[in-house]
Amino acid sequence: MSREAGEIEQTYHIPTVAAAGSNVVSFGIGPNVAYNTGMPIRYVGVPFPFSGQPRSVLKGYIEGKDTVSGRPMMQAIVDALTAPLTTDERLSGPAPDAPAAEPRILVASSEDDLQRLFREKGWTDYNPVILPTQERVAAMLRGTHHKPDEIVKSAAGTFGSRRPFTVEKVATLAVMAGAKPEYLPIILALASRVPYQDSTTSIAQMIVVNGPIRTKIGMNSGLGALGPDNEANSVIGRAMTLIHKVIQGYQEGITGFASLSNPLRYDNLCIAENEESLPDGWLPLHVQMGYKPTDSVVTIFTGWNFINSTGWVEQHYAPQFLMRDYMSSLSGMSATLLMDPSVVDLLHGVQGFQTKAMLGDWLSQNVEKTAESYWGNSIVSSMLAPLGRQGLEPYASWLKLPDKAMIKPFANARNIRTVVVGGKTASVWFATDFMPDRGTLIDAWS
Amino acid sequence: MATLLRSAVLNPEGYRTVRPAGDGGNGKSHSFSSLAPRLDSIEGKTVYLIDTGFGGSGKFLDQLQAWFAERMPSVKTVRRRKTGNIFRDDTKDLWVEVKERGQAAILGVVG
Incomplete structure (x- = not known):
């Protein structure tokens, strides 16, 4: 989504806002900017869960708050399409130099300090690790x-x-x-x-x-x-x-x-x-x-x-x-x-x-299994139904089947x-x- | 009592380089490109609501479209579904359509 939103903005010059869960938003405004594009995309954050939720819940999200800014969701969406670009968003031309490498050696006085650091950084599965001397x-x-x-x-x-x-x-x-x-x-x-x-x-x-x-x-x-x-x-x-x-x-x-x-x-x-x-x-x-x-x-x-x-x-x-x-x-x-x-x-x-x-x-x-059960799996429907809509068999034929038909x-x-x-x-x-x-x-x- | 270190410990996350330029260390140059200029207002504009195909995104955009119809009726909304795989950047034709017929886009929802 980040890459596609960026493409719409930067190649087609269309003001765009991406609505996403916190995982995509945190990537989009964090690592994606730091390591990939260098250019922030405008997001609004939609609360989890949204997959499989009834319309009333989704309506509540729209009438609720954007999880990124904390402001009303629809105000945040309209602002994302209308608020003037910031200095960072207007950057163009050669990218700046990369910063210096992060330190190769950790600074700590004791093994206990380092084990604590590894836990705090999430560099562990929370079983003890062997310190990499x-x-x-x-x-x-x-x-x-x-x-x-x-x-x-x-x-x-x-x-x-x-x-x-x-x-x-x-x-x-x-x-x-x-x-x-x-x-x-x-x-x-x-x-x-x-x-x-x-x-x-x-x-x-x-x-x-x-x-x-x-x-x-x-x-x-x-x-x-x-x-x-x-x-x-x-x-x-x-x-x-x-x-x-x-x-x-x-x-x-x-x-x-x-x-x-x-x-x-x-x-x-x-x-x-x-x-x-x-x-x-x-x-x-x-x-x-x-x-x-x-x-x-x-x-x-x-x-x-x-x-x-x-x-x-x-x-x-x-x-x-x-x-x-x-x-x-x-x-x-x-x-x-x-x-x-x-x-x-x-x-x-x-x-x-x-x-x-x-x-x-x-x-x-x-x-x-029944066609209903097959398409009732969200991974199948999101990955394979688009192929069926493009005419690829057998998915195109399976999309046309009645619910109880066996496939x-x-x-x-x-x-x-x-x-x-x-x-x-x-x-x-x-x-x-x-x-x-x-x-x-x-x-x-x- | 803390155990004293007798040897330097390597940083598992101390990557060789971190490049906000985004070239990933492959030596190629990278240029920034500004975001699109913003609209003065979306009143009277055509806004494309683009369904990524992720679970719940269609229903979310339904509610978004209903909100515009009720609260900002001068905004024309156009519903489209991303034509390719939700996990791939394989849609181009739709962006051309949005460029030709619309003034803004809302992508949703993934998670």
């Missing part, structure tokens, strides 16, 4: 051949604000999370993928590691892999949380307003795929994505839902049937099944699914993925709606 960071940097001052990425911050950060910054966060130097290439690969998606909804990320590095650094892809029982899984996942908070600048209530947030954000469901358990024909995730089996790859998934199979597979009800049932409650945009190797044995050996893709095809044809929301079977993980003590699985990025080569950061 110069010696510890130097030792961490031995985990990569990249130079400490190399820029990992520039476009980093929440909602796309730009803050260049270096390999040393990522190593600093790796120390704080408790990482070993051999974890650093994965953590750098994760950092190279910021920004991670945020939302006022309960969005979360999942990390899946494939390839030789899994065993080299001792990641757990077997018994208890999703639990807090493995150092590498736990610490790498935590490092991503710190990258999100410190590098991306996500501060709840300041740059982010996730109403419930998501407990997966403590360690981002960091797992490795149990490639050794895969039967013939079932390819590891990274090979399905086009990487070589010998590549080490980290894939970041983003999603909301995480449905537990609860118990083991019953003999009279094949696993794909219960997966179908549970998946009908997902949005339909994407699905990733996390399944124990014992479930794979049943699907492959008993049910005849010779590949992951065959299972995806079957689910694509058999998961159904196959996973019409594209490629949107259904499987990651095999677990210790073979129970035939259990999770159905999630997590969707992957394109994967990142870890070896490039070693």
Whole structure:
């Protein structure tokens, strides 16, 4: 919204005011000006929540106060379109020089002071962090051949604000999370993928590691892999949380307003795929994505839902049937099944699914939900309905269906993925709606 | 009793540079461009109410449009929905229309 409002103002010369929640406003008048545009946009602040609210509530917001200025909302809107530009708003021409770099070393007299500072700054998940002393960071940097001052990425911050950060910054966060130097290439690969998606909804990320590095650094892809029982899984996942908070600048209530947030954000469901358990024909995730089996790859998934199979597979009800049932409650945009190797044995050996893709095809044809339920999901309606209105199928046809008509929301079977993980003590699985990025080569950061 | 530090501690947020110019450290120059001149008044003007597609934005703009109709009836409001994805800067055609037929725009609502 900030960029589009800016474009309307600066390219088309149309006076504009953007109405937004506090998260967008705080970004728009803060980091977006500081790191992106240098030019403030005129905002009015609309109270939360506004999604799904009745008209009476929204009318109350319009008759109430602008959360930015505290003045009546409509007066603030009219003023935003009519009040003369300030000196800052009239600036044009070359941008001023960047200010000096922020201090590299923190000034404090004791560890207690620093731990307090880290908490106050929000540089922590509020579990204790390892203080990143110069010696510890130097030792961490031995985990990569990249130079400490190399820029990992520039476009980093929440909602796309730009803050260049270096390999040393990522190593600093790796120390704080408790990482070993051999974890650093994965953590750098994760950092190279910021920004991670945020939302006022309960969005979360999942990390899946494939390839030789899994065993080299001792990641757990077997018994208890999703639990807090493995150092590498736990610490790498935590490092991503710190990258999100410190590098991306996500501060709840300041740059982010996730109403419930998501407990997966403590360690981002960091797992490795149990490639050794895969039967013939079932390819590891990274090979399905086009990487070589010998590549080490980290894939970041983003999603909301995480449905537990609860118990083991019953003999009279094949696993794909219960997966179908549970998946009908997902949005339909994407699905990733996390399944124990014992479930794979049943699907492959008993049910005849010779590949992951065959299972995806079957689910694509058999998961159904009503059009009403499909479009009743706000993420689906906001992301996919515009495509349907532009004529893109199948959304264009689905928009025309009566409410109770049944659709196959996973019409594209490629949107259904499987990651095999677990210790073979129970035939259990999770159905999630997590969707992957394109994967990142870890070896490039070693 | 506080534990004394024996080693310097690095600042995790001490970015190499912070550039209000907005070039993100990529070395390219960046220029500011002024906001659009403001209107003397919106009375009698055409104001575009642009729905971003975010949940609740359409209903919010409904109420905004009703307010103008009741309290500032000389203002002509035109409702449009952003033509592209709500999370992408992919709308251009609409801005051309607003430029040709309107005098001001209100974007809403995202959060």
